[in-house]
Amino acid sequence: MHYFEGKHALVTGAAGGIGAAIVGMLRERGALVAVADRDVTGVDGEAHLPGDLTDSAYADALPAAAAEALGGLDIVVNNAGIMRRGPVTASSDEDFAISVAVNIEAPFRICRAAIPLMAKTGGGAIVNTASCWGVHPGPDHAIYCMTKAAIASLTQCMARDHAQEGVRINAVCPNEVDTPMLRTGFEQRGFDPAGAVAELDKSVPLGRIAQPDDIADVVLFLASDQARYMCGALVEVNGGKSVS
Ligand SMILES: NC(=O)c1ccc[n+]([C@@H]2O[C@H](COP(=O)([O-])OP(=O)(O)OC[C@H]3O[C@@H](n4cnc5c(N)ncnc54)[C@H](O)[C@@H]3O)[C@@H](O)[C@H]2O)c1
Numbered sequence: 377m378h379y380f381e382g383k384h385a386l387v388t389g390a391a392g393g394i395g396a397a398i399v400g401m402l403r404e405r406g407a408l409v410a411v412a413d414r415d416v417t418g419v420d421g422e423a424h425l426p427g428d429l430t431d432s433a434y435a436d437a438l439p440a441a442a443a444e445a446l447g448g449l450d451i452v453v454n455n456a457g458i459m460r461r462g463p464v465t466a467s468s469d470e471d472f473a474i475s476v477a478v479n480i481e482a483p484f485r486i487c488r489a490a491i492p493l494m495a496k497t498g499g500g501a502i503v504n505t506a507s508c509w510g511v512h513p514g515p516d517h518a519i520y521c522m523t524k525a526a527i528a529s530l531t532q533c534m535a536r537d538h539a540q541e542g543v544r545i546n547a548v549c550p551n552e553v554d555t556p557m558l559r560t561g562f563e564q565r566g567f568d569p570a571g572a573v574a575e576l577d578k579s580v581p582l583g584r585i586a587q588p589d590d591i592a593d594v595v596l597f598l599a600s601d602q603a604r605y606m607c608g609a610l611v612e613v614n615g616g617k618s619v620s
Pocket residue numbers: 388389390391392393394395412413414415427428429430455456457458459478505506507508549550551552553554555556557558
């Protein structure tokens with residue numbers, strides 16, 4: 377059960393739905409975890425590294441800050457993300473810039489800084505959060521899908537380039553997950569979130585949309601030695617529901 381005893385992990389988006397589940401499970405299984413988010417008040421972790429990922433200096437410095445606070449860095453989970461909705465004709469310059477900054481540029485900066493640190497100490501694992509909508513086009517979320525396709529591609533490219541250094545890099549690609557990201561989207565569109573989630577449950581072959589733990593379990597697997605031969609995988613976690 378304690379797959380992560382003695383491991384040091386950095387998790388971004390640690391205060392969010394999926395992030396909190398990842399942090400909780402990693403700590404339960406023995407990892408020391410540095411939690412990063414805009415506000416980490418009330419988030420349990422061995423190190424607290426609050427900041428805004430659109431601040432490039434913060435993103436660049438995060439892996440070293442985690443390594444220093446924890447005494448090493450073996451696992452990085454780039455989980456933070458934002459979703460701006462709508463087709464391109466309804467998208468602003470700000471929608472584009474902030475989506476690229478949070479969903480692509482921040483994980484790029486964090487990976488660029490983390491890989492040499494991990495390589496120096498014998499390797500490690502990075503898990504990025506893409507989306508089913510990064511590997512298949514989804515409706516009415518053009519910028520979001522583009523950013524998730526970019527992080528999926530970056531994951532595959534980095535995995536090839538850095539495998540020799542002992543750093544495995546993979547991505548998890550969830551379909552709908554019951555988190556604040558999903559529920560606020562329903563609220564913004566004037567739907568009752570509970571009713572909308574119940575309706576969405578019916579569209580999934582396994583009978584329900586994902587809970588954060590369903591995704592966190594796969595993230596932990598990819599971060600663990602049990603996934604030692606996985607490198608550059610884009611793992612869809614979708615309850616059998618393909619993108620339509
Ligand atoms: N919920 C879903 O249906 C779903 C589906 C596929 C992929 N995802 C992806 O899963 C990841 C986690 O999403 P979630 O559903 O838990 O959402 P969430 O909104 O609950 O959590 C996202 C977290 O990222 C943090 N974050 C956003 N912008 C930031 C910034 N500039 N600086 C620092 N932190 C910032 C937020 O504060 C938040 O805590 C995201 O990358 C998301 O795109 C979610």
